[in-house]
Amino acid sequence: MEIRRGIPVSPGIAIGEAFVLDSEDSPITRRVIEEHGIRAELDRFSAACDQAIAEIFESVKKLPKSLHGEVAPIIESHAKILQDKSLQLQITSGIEKNRHNAEYEVSRVFRSFVKRLQATGNQMFENRVVDLLDIERRLIRNLLNEKRSEIATRGKDLIIIAHDLTPSQTLALDKEKVIGFATDAGGPTSHTAILAKAMEIPAVVGLESITSAISGGDVLIIDGTEGTIIVDPDEDTLKNYRALERNRLSYEQRITLELRDLPARTLDGHEVRLLANIEFPEEVKLALQHGASGIGLYRSEFLFLRPGPPPAEREHLEAYRKSLSLLGDRDLTVRTLDLGADKLESDGPTKEKNPFLGCRGIRLCLQRPDLFRPQLRALLRASAYGDIRIMFPMVSSLEEIRSARAVVEQIKHELRREGAPFNDHVKIGIMVEVPSAALLADILVRESDFFSIGTNDLVQYTMAVDRANERIAALFQPAAPAVLRLVKYVIEEGERSKKPVCMCGEMSGDVTYTLLLLGLGLKEFSMSPPSIADVKMVIRSVTMKEAREIAHKALTFTEAGKVVEFLRERTRKIIPEAF
Numbered sequence: 001m002e003i004r005r006g007i008p009v010s011p012g013i014a015i016g017e018a019f020v021l022d023s024e025d026s027p028i029t030r031r032v033i034e035e036h037g038i039r040a041e042l043d044r045f046s047a048a049c050d051q052a053i054a055e056i057f058e059s060v061k062k063l064p065k066s067l068h069g070e071v072a073p074i075i076e077s078h079a080k081i082l083q084d085k086s087l088q089l090q091i092t093s094g095i096e097k098n099r100h101n102a103e104y105e106v107s108r109v110f111r112s113f114v115k116r117l118q119a120t121g122n123q124m125f126e127n128r129v130v131d132l133l134d135i136e137r138r139l140i141r142n143l144l145n146e147k148r149s150e151i152a153t154r155g156k157d158l159i160i161i162a163h164d165l166t167p168s169q170t171l172a173l174d175k176e177k178v179i180g181f182a183t184d185a186g187g188p189t190s191h192t193a194i195l196a197k198a199m200e201i202p203a204v205v206g207l208e209s210i211t212s213a214i215s216g217g218d219v220l221i222i223d224g225t226e227g228t229i230i231v232d233p234d235e236d237t238l239k240n241y242r243a244l245e246r247n248r249l250s251y252e253q254r255i256t257l258e259l260r261d262l263p264a265r266t267l268d269g270h271e272v273r274l275l276a277n278i279e280f281p282e283e284v285k286l287a288l289q290h291g292a293s294g295i296g297l298y299r300s301e302f303l304f305l306r307p308g309p310p311p312a313e314r315e316h317l318e319a320y321r322k323s324l325s326l327l328g329d330r331d332l333t334v335r336t337l338d339l340g341a342d343k344l345e346s347d348g349p350t351k352e353k354n355p356f357l358g359c360r361g362i363r364l365c366l367q368r369p370d371l372f373r374p375q376l377r378a379l380l381r382a383s384a385y386g387d388i389r390i391m392f393p394m395v396s397s398l399e400e401i402r403s404a405r406a407v408v409e410q411i412k413h414e415l416r417r418e419g420a421p422f423n424d425h426v427k428i429g430i431m432v433e434v435p436s437a438a439l440l441a442d443i444l445v446r447e448s449d450f451f452s453i454g455t456n457d458l459v460q461y462t463m464a465v466d467r468a469n470e471r472i473a474a475l476f477q478p479a480a481p482a483v484l485r486l487v488k489y490v491i492e493e494g495e496r497s498k499k500p501v502c503m504c505g506e507m508s509g510d511v512t513y514t515l516l517l518l519g520l521g522l523k524e525f526s527m528s529p530p531s532i533a534d535v536k537m538v539i540r541s542v543t544m545k546e547a548r549e550i551a552h553k554a555l556t557f558t559e560a561g562k563v564v565e566f567l568r569e570r571t572r573k574i575i576p577e578a579f
């Protein structure tokens, strides 16, 4: 039995069998193939190679005419490399002689070429190295896709072990079979962590080397509350964890049921709104079961993460109308596309060196009217059916709000001409998640109907801490005094202009910060549905006077750790079982 510690990102306990997903960035594991399995391994390699060549020719066909002359020869040269007989022979003889799995031999042969080219120190070979790594990745992806589909043939209760999972990979997991996951990489607010929480699957990230420590088929316990993973547990440990999970579930169910229909009102009568963050229309039901008063953040980019072309206006409209009909007269705030290389498997033309500082959020929306306009048309058309609000992500300047609003006005004009009904007064707000936006809150508030503070990104950009990097996860601190000053300022400016301010980052659903945010004057909290009951319990157990006094004191600390210590101590005094 072995215990490993990582970052807890989605609570609960899962007991199951490991299913190890290699990823293109992780070390490929070496497996020794049985004598009788060599033929099948050679066939796998040859199928992956054929598929890669077919994909290359397919992508050449799809190139716009203007790029054909320049780009097609580069892509086609990749196919030529794959067709090279001596290269194929090196890989197949490795499989035959060494009895290694195909991924391992592909990686070994390609990496040895790369090493040789790099050793020459010749700059001219730099592009060649990039090409070789690209081809290697394509081949391995094809080999692993085949392996991923093995999930379909496996039994239930699988725990996915991966180097990292992109949101699109997480979504592709079979939810009937996957009961938990653990990754080497990732931080507390990485998008995969957020998804795990929304899917109510226990997850631990940032385990650093879990993929090399675990083999497929190992029995595992994942404790997503404590952030531990237990490999090969003994009988007593299994029994204890099963009991722990039963207790946790019955506690959660009890408080959710008890509190669901009660208002989020302090002991002295101040009421706030608790809303839910969702990624799919189907989650509205879950949100309502947990007592959400509306949807404060619909991450619409997940509409774009399924395979196939980007969603058309009709598909957007269907999703928004479906959510509105499930919500009745409750409000739905839809964030326009916040896609960037951080949410995609970075590959091909979307690859950016620094995706978090790249073309994401409103920047991408403004550069890609082909994606943005159908979404806005659908949002406006949906506004005829319910209380829908439009929110722009990653705003960093007033110009961006103006440009985005101008597109909305053009579309309103079109819809009027077409005679399509819409709400002319639909509310348009922004995410405040870039420090420049927070610092300009007094100016941006004049052209926004509401603010929603996205602390996941606000912490990342204020502290210069990549939210998905496990090596610096300890530096990702929502309680950092610099962040708290920004949050306070945004809430105050909203209050001054009588514009609603919500918070939809993970900080909002973490009970450590409930008293602080309440005391700072936050009136709308949006969070993953399972957190609603816990936050409501804290709010219903305190007076506003007390919360203000706590917030005031918290702001006097000069270190994040001290703030957290103080807030936890005060919360524990009010609700002893809080932590």
Ligand code: PEP
Residues within 6 Å of the ligand: 194, 297, 299, 338, 433, 453, 454, 455, 456, 457, 458, 504, 505, 506
């Ligand atoms: C945030 O940044 O806090 C936020 C809610 O947006 P996302 O996590 O989707 O980037």
Ligand code: MG
Residues within 6 Å of the ligand: 433, 454, 456, 457
């Ligand atoms: Mg964000």
